[in-house]
Amino acid sequence: MKIEVVTIGDELLLGYTVDTNAAHLARTLAAEGVEIERRTTCGDTAESIATAVRDALDRTGAVITTGGLGPTSDDLTKPSIAALFGRTMVLDEEHLAWMQERWRARFQRAMPESNRQQAMLPSGARKLVNNHGSAPGIWLEDDRGRWVAMLPGVPREMRGMLSDTLLPLVRERAGTGGRVVRSRTLRTTGIGESHIADLVATIDGGVGDVGLAYLPNADGTDLRLTVRDVAPSDADARLAAAADRLRTVVADAMYGEDGADLADVVLALCRRHAITVGVAESCTGGMLGARLTAVPGSSDIVRGGVIAYDDAVKQSLLGVSPDQIREHGAVSEPVVRAMASGIRAALGVGAALAITGIAGPDGGSADKPVGTVWIALDLGGDVQARRFAMVGDRAEIRHRSAQAALEMLRRRLLDGVRVAR
């Protein structure tokens, strides 16, 4: 089964919103063996919606749309697509009553009039339950079995409706005969795309007939293996064989698979070694702490840290000496080592990570250009420090710095440690 996705909204087409729904839809459907053949984004006019959906229907007969179901005036999805199916719009009294009740219960006031049009549905439509909002999704199907499913644009609502209601309907119609598309992604960091490609070229027979894509990003380089139109049992075996081949060359640079987050991987390693963690951040200003605490359940490992953006804070809360800063500068090996040891002592943690650097756009010099970042790890009193030359803009330099700090701790823990908690 091939599906096309049409994401609707001037905000997407004009670039004011990045289309995260499309990525989520694709991942979820691919895991079901349903392939998205093409994705189209069109604006909020009745004509462009109708044209894009009609083209997609003609190609595949199976279309999922997102967006345009909200209460406000830019919402034309339902009537445009109803017209394609030759349906009129009718008021769904049941849904209107439900919405009015919901408003009274949640907000203790009458529902705004502008929400009323959410209860207008194409005749003969099937409602898709929305457990996270007030706009129902719509399923329209004609007598030839061609269908369009309309989902809301708000990501939380779209995701809930997809898993709760739409996937079972799609599965019924998919009849993929058990054939699936499956991917595995090996995540690497600290090693470049070209370098990996050269290493892969040394594998006798490469990764076989499995597709391999290189996906460089601010976390590192992801290696995605894909098999298409195969039986599930074959898929896993073929992906596993290809992953094994890749691992022989990328080795320790690989920190996880698929959606793996380096912070999550590091926390699991810390848990295994019963090591608590603290951070001292200058140029990253809290990003490393934010990365670590973004992981649910991180509170058994992460104690906290100090954002020492100003040099005075490096002195007062981390015990860095004014002499070190004056002599070597705030972005230097002695200072980053003192920051790491300072936060380890202040919090009483097993592992302390410190970052100080020049994220730009200003503040660089010939000696220490923008992108110069020192990172230190104090693990039970054993301190290591490394200088990095990060590429990219301010946001990328900061992101790469937090990632490199996490990687320093991961590599150190991989080597095997025995330290006091």
Place this chain on the structure above:
Amino acid sequence: MKIEVVTIGDELLLGYTVDTNAAHLARTLAAEGVEIERRTTCGDTAESIATAVRDALDRTGAVITTGGLGPTSDDLTKPSIAALFGRTMVLDEEHLAWMQERWRARFQRAMPESNRQQAMLPSGARKLVNNHGSAPGIWLEDDRGRWVAMLPGVPREMRGMLSDTLLPLVRERAGTGGRVVRSRTLRTTGIGESHIADLVATIDGGVGDVGLAYLPNADGTDLRLTVRDVAPSDADARLAAAADRLRTVVADAMYGEDGADLADVVLALCRRHAITVGVAESCTGGMLGARLTAVPGSSDIVRGGVIAYDDAVKQSLLGVSPDQIREHGAVSEPVVRAMASGIRAALGVGAALAITGIAGPDGGSADKPVGTVWIALDLGGDVQARRFAMVGDRAEIRHRSAQAALEMLRRRLLDGVRVAR
């Protein structure tokens, strides 16, 4: 002039990468009066690339593609599109020599063989200079004036090439006769989409004939006004009139326009009042600090902070009393007030923001469900605190918490203050 954009890559179609390039292209072109009519995303097969680009060319005669120009094996964009124009692929000796020289200079070693194919170009192609990477962009045009511009997929390279090289070419051909599409976005926070819609409904004549879109997101609700196919002078006047009307109803809930970042707005206000800032973060774990320090030049205002994820850190570095935590819990008004006052004293800042809450997914109770967040502001000793019930998942709750803290400081500074630095 209408342009279609085709973004190429299995990683986009399968949802492993979110398409940020598309948004950047759209914003940049719209500012030039060039409208993107439709955007298509297709996979990394020669056939799907050729089909999508041919369809787009047939509709508009002007297509920009991103992706598929890298050194690795998944790159089929150039040959697929060359075939559409009836061109063969030829080795560009000049570009090959430049690439080899660049590798020697930057990495002190020979260029990997896998990069060689980046120097294969369609015959008759015009190279688009890449100042941020080694793959050139390609411009192909036929004798009927139909063209395709191929840009790399790496965002930094794509953005550089677009502004350095492609925009002038597009401008030459656009001949928009001075007609433009222009937007203004009013950013609001702390007020819901439906509520704003009701307020807008009270404006006599609404916002005139200007398009209005409601864009709810984790920062708040953005209100985008758009005029199409108008002269630049008219565009600005009409947008200004509509913005004035909107402002009469949204009032102080609006913190800025277009790409405005609340952290940036708050820093500017602090600068005006000569107030330094510090943060104390529990559930956000550094996100508020990261937001503030993401702004270039924030170091004159932001001193730093403490990530007090663990209650022991709230006590040792912020001076919260164990009794307060035992009696009221870590997520409570007394504790958040003590955190704010503690960090203000520790750093000697003018304004201190503190956040403590339950981001979930676990840790909620009937009294304090997931999403319960206390935020406090200590401004020169005057402390205010507020309880919030944030919706969304862990990431959204944390993001909304940081945003609400910034908004608390903005509102307080709007009221007018006179405090010691």
